[in-house]
Amino acid sequence: MTSSERTRAEIHVRGAKKSFSGRTVVDVDELVLGDSAVEGLLGPNGAGKTTLMRMIMHSIPLDEGTVTLHKRDGSTITLSELPPHQMVSNGVVKSTQVVSDFDQLTILDSLLLALATPGDESPIRWKAERELAKKHEEEIRHQLDRFGFGNPNEVAGSAGEKKLLDIVRCLLLKPDVLLLDEPTAGLPDDITQLVMSAVRELALGGTSVVIVEHDLEVIWELCDEVTFMAEGRVLMKSDPETIRNNSLVVEKYLGADHA
């Protein structure tokens, strides 16, 4: 299978349809995500971006069609047949759109939770905690320092801190494909910059990143390629510059004053 090894994992969406109470929300004939390092998913509200992401993660079942993952080693797996919690072990990770955290757990807890394997989480493995912390000590310190978390032994307080923690958990899972749903919404500018540089770093390391984002500056700055969606369909896919100047995109989404 060496001939089919690829530099990045790709997600192929084929004939994927989803409707809620008779209204078609997503209807994508053919879409490949991951053929470039960082891809943006753009479109007006109700274009079906978040639904599509959830369909990829199979947290929403598809009415029709398939989602397949083409791994870096050349093997292929049908994501739309897997239970949601098996996405991570196949290298597909998604951040949550709404702010979501574990009420009782500290920041450090969250990082260790993301890092722990099922083996670490055995109900009878005596020294698991120490081994886990020791094995990942550098990485934990690196992430804590980089994002300037306050005290890692506290529970995340503000919505921004929770959001950031969510992204850091995703980074620690070392995904092959990372789906980010509005990762910088609600974050201050300096933190947004930090998140963007972390994402870029991850992409350089071979992860395929897909971003849904309303902050257009983030999209233009970060993405190598942009897919434009409206009314559940993929209308075009191209480099940011082309998308930005496309009349259809301007008309449907960006608004005349943007160009």
Added chain:
Amino acid sequence: MKDTGRGVGVVGDDTPQETAPTPTSDAPGTASAPTADPAGRQRPAWAIPLLAAAVVAIGAFVSEFIAESLVIGATENAPLVLAALGFALLYRLNGLLNVAFTETVTLGGYFAIWITSTTGWGFAAAVIPAGILSGLLSVATYLLVFRPAKKRNVDGLELIVISFGLALFLRHALQFVFGFRARFFETPPPNTIDVLGVGVPSFRLLAVASVAVLSFAIYQFIRRTSYGLQIRALASNEGLAESSGVRPLNVTLLIWFVAGFAGGLAGAFFGVASAVTPLLGTRQLLLILLVVLVGGIWDLLGVVWVGAATGIALTAMTLWLGSDLWAQLILIVLFLGLLKTRGGRLTAGSKV
């Protein structure tokens, strides 16, 4: 321990159903078979009428079995349907799985005894006042416990534990008021009325009538009155209903009163059939829960039908197996299997 209030020995002393018929017991018509049988074997020509006689005998036996199951099951378990209906009102319309509801059942029995013994009224006259007292008790538990709990955002697991605690409290506190021992109604033995060849005590028919009247009234009330509209609005979308001003306290209090009323009636009917004990209501908890969860796939009337079907199945199995404990056991296992196969839809669907 579990057999007070149900089982086969409660039909009345002079009825032939006192002992549970099993497939081996003598049924009318089979008595002549043993003498005719040897003759039948020698002369094949006799075989056909004999066979016919056997079919008739088995048919008579089976139809008797069916008639008994239907009549006894439906009448004896009418209080279960009443209790399930009351429980379902709270569960579906107030979103609360209230374990302490069973204590309004228990206390309904005690209230009825208290009324008959202090006023000298007959049982039938005491039923409605007992229901009203239970309804008031139900309202009191809402105002004193569940409303404050909702206001403090106690939810899910904790709310169920609270209702368990309240049930435990009421079940034992009442013994300081009504005594530790089982209590019996000191009313004259009831008339027995013949239904499909099965003798049924009159109070059981009263229980069936209560189920019919109450479920019809509740159904009509919810479907056709403006209060009913508010109740439905409240149940389907609490937030929306609240913001559009639907949630007057009265609506909720009314639901709690009617639920407690149904529970109290159930308790009085359970109690008059055998005895009133502190465990009267608790013993019905699991059956009520199962009936409400499974019946709730449809609507409130579904609870009534599933409750009636459960009662009939329970009686049929009790008659067949000769043991109400095994009958209950089989029924619970069946229900739990259903719970698993229907999965989350069962519990999700039960709340409107």
Added chain:
Amino acid sequence: MLDWLDAFLISGLFGVVQIIGLGLLVHLQMGLTRVANFGVAGFWGLGLYVFGILYGKVDWPFGDPWQFLVCAIAATAASALAGLFVAWLISDLDVDGALVGTLGFATVIFLLATAWSDLTGGAAGLGGLGFPYDAGPAKTNEFIWFVLTTAIVAGILAYVLWVHRSPYGRLLIAVGTNEPLARSLGKSSTRAKLTLFTITSGMMGLLGVMQAVMFRFIIPANVTINITLAALAGLILGGITRAWGAVVGVLFTVALFDIVIQFYVPLPQEWYTQAIPVAREAIFGLALVLVLLFRPKGMLGEMKRPQLMRRIHDFK
């Protein structure tokens, strides 16, 4: 020997230790993982009865202590399997479904204990049990058994404390506080619940075994919801999310009634037969309601992860 110790006091203390043990296990299930278990009596009672039947009704080719060990292990395994099964039954249900599933299981055990009288002795009870050793007078034997049971419960406490300090405990808390988020991080919450129930139910079964030997006689009335609610009342009063919650809470509920009031408060003799046991249940019930309304986290309060994490790690 042991003249200073009242025989009833030993059985009172034994009961306290039992409830602490059950409370600790319920803490893992309901406090950390937030899976409702109202069928504690069933898992405990299954261990009690499986042990009683195997020990009392089967002709073993070997005597004690092997007979005890084999029966105890089988009873523990039976409860563990039942735990696995019930966890599977309720794994995709909400809290209402979990209530019905666990309560239904406990009722099935109770009904079996009552109805299957060939095997269980029915309502008349099952006897023929004894201590797997003989150290002389009954009181000495009972005292030794009490000490052994206390050691087992101390072991359970040590395990619970370890769980709080392990990635496993973190997984349980994550599943308990935000199951969808835990699943999105690749955690199989179903697997976590199944292993949890297998282990904790097995432990409950073992506690049932200890009970069977201590009292040498089993009746269905032993395995009613009251034991579940006693464990729950203690745990919630102490603090459902805290490792020491069950220990503290049970001291203020069961121990207060069964030790302090029974032995050290001079009350009229006739109260002890009915009034006090009934008042005990009423007050447990009231305690559950009042604690959950006014101090839902119990006497010990919130789970203190920050302090714990600071103690076991040195990230700053």
